[in-house]
Amino acid sequence: MMNTSRRITSDQGVVLMQYLARTLFAGLAVIYFHYADHFFFNLPQATPWLLFSAYVGIQLLLLIWRPVNADAFASALDLLTLGIVLLLDAGDPPPTMALLFIAVLSNGLLHGLKRFLIMLAGAEIVLAFVLPIRLSYSDAASASASLLLVAALSACMLYFGLMIWRNQHLSRAALEATWRDPDTDFISREALVSTAGWLVPLHDRISSPLTLVLVRHHELPLLADRVAQRIRRSDVAARYDEQHLALLLPCTATAAAEQLLNDLRTRHQGLRAAMMTLANGDAALEQALSHLQASMARTTEEDNHWLAHAPPIN
Template sequence: MTTSSRITSDQGVVIMQYLARALFAALAVIYFHHADSFFFALPKATPWLLFAAYVGLQLLLLFWRPANGDAFASGLDLLTLGIVLLLDPGNPPPTMALLFIAVLSNGLLHGIKRFLIMLAGAEIVLAFVLPIRLSYVTTPSASASLFLVIALSACMLYFGLMIWRNQALARAALEATWRDPDTDFISREALISTAGWLVPLHDRISSPMTLALVHHDELPQLANRVAHRIRRSDVAARYDKQHLALLLPCTATAAAEQLLNDLRDRHPGLRAAIMTLSDGDAALEQALAHLQSSMARTRDDNDHWLAHAPPMH
């Protein structure tokens, strides 16, 4: 397993989250260790005890992995950061940034829904913590804290919009990869990566499967007719700029020819190459390339528009 696959695996992401939490917790402890005092008078060892409890509970969740363990870990983040904000002697408190880092990291890892839930949770924490802090500080310090909260909240909403936009673009890119916009059939990449299992299956059940490659200058119009003529078990795909690929399970050569004749009657200029697979070990991509080479023998006349590809060797 490569390093990238370890990081992108579910276990790798969980470990990476734990290490990030431990790192930010350690930075917070170092910050409090060098602070002269806390916002409220508490024992000097309080940040270390809080650090040990937080890291220990997160480690327990890491190894225990209960149902909804990630949600529990995120809730623990918010609770702990609320306590940290009550300890932070700064005005405005620098540790407030950690609260919004937690929100952003959840959004990047789990999507816009988790981002919005965490953002709402962060605002609830601030709604409890800030009034307590503001009641003990002067007006200038209170204004600075409120400005920081508003500015960070606006930044989070902006980042949330960017997360939503990137997810929408990713879905659109995936759909474009799998679906051809001109014909509404699946793309060549989707055909090759998902339909190859049909070849050995039909060989195992001793049922013929015929492949056809169809050429026409106006594929969208032809695709509309093909969509109404093929069965639910048939597979149609955009092969390239001017070719459609058809996989016709449980179909003999004569039946495939009848289908192609019907399509040519309605769409003059259509040319095609067909082949009934007899080798269950043939790769689908190889078979389609073999059909494409046979297309060179076709011409736009009634006697040579259809080519029968020779058996593959």
């Protein structure tokens, strides 16, 4: 099941799903034309089958060959083919017009708002060429029905475009909330654990000290401002929980880390801290931070007990 999900969500899987969907809708269209009494224009009965074969064959060639901008070529072929299909459809209004807007929506769902707007503009251009030709051969009632269908489908596409934009905005906001803490402007605990763990084995490999610090204060946002001014570009600061900040200080010995904490303590009375210089390159970062949090229980706000040195991790 997991392997199937990976195949479907991979780039190759998405491309294959698009081809199968195109083939399915093309098959539905050609069956519709096969049972239709006549075409909008007088053409040989085999025309839909020839169009189907050419369309599916070119899409298969793009699937196998995968040239540069293959997706753009495939989408342009969709619009061109559907324009021809609309000229064949004898229905008033033509039901195959729905396929044009399905192509627009599927591109938006797969490739985002930019592709959606490009495809929507392309669909309107196709309709701008096809509709005047069809309307010139139709009576007033049929023309009104076709124009109403175009207006309704265009309004639906604009609505779906707004929903795609909204979902993208919410996804970006959720990702930002996961990675950045709004109170301190530092990264979150989840971001720290998932991205900074490589620092532990790296500093063990290069025999350089990596010091971990947990800092606790009742006014964490004010402390965060001061920490942001004092740490170096190579240091990592994160919001650990409601009461703690976590600091990763690469290439920093214990004495240098103590100096930093003493400076913070002079400006923020009531600060408490626990620190440890990692000596075990196999320790997980989350394990080390939990170890520091356990050591924090030994601290108080008194001048002689505000800083705890955590024992090494076995």
